Amino acid sequence: MQKFDEFLNDVQEDMRQAKIEKYWKRYGKQAVFACTLVLGAAVAHTLYKNHQNKLILETSDKFIAAQNFIASNNLKDALTIFNDLSNSGAGFYKTLSLFSQAGTLFKQETADATEEAMLILKKIENDTSIEKNYRELAEILRFGHEINTLKGTDKMLDAIRLRLDTLIKEKGAWYYLALELKGVILYKIAAYSESVETFLSLAQDKDTPNALKLRAQLMTQVLASKLNILKK
Template sequence: MSQQDDGLFREVEEELRRERLEKIWKDYGTFFIAGAVAIVLGVLGYKYWESQRISAAYDSGARYEAALRQMADKKDVEAQQDFDKLATDGSGGYRALALLQLAGAQYRDGKRADALKTFERLATDGQADSVLRGFATLQAAGLRLNDADFAELENRLTPLMAEGAPWRYSARELLGLAAFRAGKFTDARALLTPLFVEQEVPESIATRAQIIMAEIAAGELAASGKKADTAEPAAPAAGEKAADEAKPAAVTPAAENAGQSSAATPTPSEGATSPSEPAKKD
């Protein structure tokens, strides 16, 4: 009798379990199916996206190499057109590399305004590598050196001088040069002195910093000499007016140094800050 009761209880339990499963499936079966389909579609979608990404990278790489060959064959117009197109619809890092090549070609052709726009285009591209964006910012500042005031260059270059930033030494050198050209000798000295004190600074940058510092010293020495000459003025010639005796020198040390420094100091088209040649990364 007890065995029959046990068997009956088991049948009832199985029936109840089956009914609960049917109810759960009826209520949530659609969601289970949808979830499974979503997982499968997600995996398939990722695989498709990955294959498309790899395919696009291969395509962009081939286009980049083709544009380089055109440039090597002196087909600059065609190369610039291809780099410009690749910079618009290229994949991944090839877009940034295309912008650098385009800017360099424009600079070599004397298209400074176009080169500046291209460098700034890369500098503000949030998807580009941060090192390449920093380099583009540095080159854009170099192109603005002759036209911008010190405040503009300071705004452009200060973020690049952060501790550990890859272009910090080149940015400090360029801003020091800008300060020197603006007659801000104290600022120039503060910016340039660390460049020939710190051991990690590339030798070429340290050498140029020393040259500019020598120019600063020469300018200050010339200024002190002029002050000494005007301390005890010679007796005025007969008939000269008293106002002429107090007339200041026409050329200031800053202006004098600005004119003399072009031969002794680096310009944006030389060395580390050349738009056509990458600034040396420490």
């Protein structure tokens, strides 16, 4: 426990409890979209690699236009473009447009839009022509949403945790996201000691992405506070 106490003291120096509680209320949604920067980097790489291909350039222009619509909160026109690109786009943009279409639908925060977004993610998961890494990413994103909506007593959480354990064991591209979601599940089922161990391991792993590491630090303190309350 000494190692844990030392780590907790370091975290407490940098973060106030009020900020942590505010963060926790938003945690589920933020975890779902934690992969945004990863996808952005993939887009940049694809643009560079295929810049001489006319079709790719035309597709990239459309994709950028859709992103601009999102920036101006014009989700309807953005969805129209993403839908078109997901059906007729070239190369990686076809897959990326499916992800973007799902993300835009989630932003609408309606039951129908959410259901459609989940179906799109399942479509990606089941499409064997899409690279395994992106199929697994779709699975991770779907799990993130389901975890955020399921109750701690729901048996579906057990099935999701088993699948996450497989992804964690494989140590693939989404290892850290899978471990983070496992920590959230453990929190939801009130396995607080296991949850804090999971987030602590993320916080102390030198290879954990910075944004995810910050979330893990925050969750470690939230859980430590809860454990202290339960011990009293």
